[in-house]
Amino acid sequence: MGDRDSMEQEEIYSKVLRAGRRTYFFDVRSTKAGDYYLTITESKKFTHDDGSFHYKKHKIYLYKEDFSAFREHVEEMMDYIIDEKGSEVISERHQKDFKKEDEVPSENGEVKSTDSFTDVDFDDI
Numbered sequence: 001m002g003d004r005d006s007m008e009q010e011e012i013y014s015k016v017l018r019a020g021r022r023t024y025f026f027d028v029r030s031t032k033a034g035d036y037y038l039t040i041t042e043s044k045k046f047t048h049d050d051g052s053f054h055y056k057k058h059k060i061y062l063y064k065e066d067f068s069a070f071r072e073h074v075e076e077m078m079d080y081i082i083d084e085k086g087s088e089v090i091s092e093r094h095q096k097d098f099k100k101e102d103e104v105p106s107e108n109g110e111v112k113s114t115d116s117f118t119d120v121d122f123d124d125i
Contacts, residue, residue: 011027011028011029012027012028012029012030012036013027013028014026014027014028021044021045022042022043022044022045023042023043023044023045024040024041024042024043025039025040025041025043026038026039026040027039027040027041035064036064037061037062037063037064038061038062038063038067039059039060039061039062040059040060040062041057041058041059041060042057042058042059043055043056043057044056044057
C-alpha cells in the first residue's frame, strides 16, 4: 500500500458540486480503525494559451470531533455574507449586464470609466 493509499482510506460516500470552473468533491472516507471522516476537495480548471489545461486541487480533512465547530463557523460566515450583501450574485462573470460602479455608458453606448471624466461645476461657466 502506497503513502497516498494510507492517507486516504476507503471511500464510503461521495457528492460532487460543479460550480463554473470549480468542482467541489465531498467524500466520506474510512480510517484504518474503521471510523469515518470527511474530505472536501476544491478542483479548479486552468487553461493554457495553447488550449491544454490542468487542475489545481486543495483538500480539507475534517474529522468528527471538529464537525460541530466547523458547521457553526461556516453557517455564521454564510449568514453574515447574506445579511451584508443579500443572496443575489454580484459579479461580472455571473451577470452579463453587470456594470462596475465607476463605469458609465456614453452617448454612443460605449462603456467608459468615470476615472476619465473631469468634474465640472456648471456654476463656474
